[in-house]
Amino acid sequence: MKLRPHHLLCLQKYTGRGYDGPFTAHMNELVRRLTADPQEPVQLTQGRDDVCAACPHLVDGRCASQEKVTHMDRGVLEACGFAYGQVDSWRALAVSAENKIFQTEQFNEICGSCQWIELCRDTRKGWIDGNEA
Ligand code: SF4
Structure with a gap:
């Protein structure tokens, strides 16, 4: 997965x-895949990825909120010490992001301008291992 x-x-x-509906259905499928196999290899990608593929904000292959999402992407790379092109299991990458971003002040720093941040704050823990808390 990219x-x-x-x-x-x-x-x-x-x-x-x-x-929207198609985007949510697509996200449901990606989450199902990663929950079924947390060891699935994930490659960190610059630009359009497997989530963007069904997004209504993807216009001519480019995110309509490019500036905002580029800031978030850079923040994740820096906070976790990741690089574009890096491949690791979903679980390893997600656990690192959980520990280095959601558990630190980086969460506000990186996600502060996102429309979903309050929802994510209310979701105490993700489902990395298939166990939503
Ligand atoms: S908002 Fe932009 S980065 Fe997010 S899924 Fe849509 S196209 Fe991709």
């Missing part, structure tokens, strides 16, 4: 709400 760095955050806090 993921932009900040989607390591969005996916593990996902609770079934998204931009």
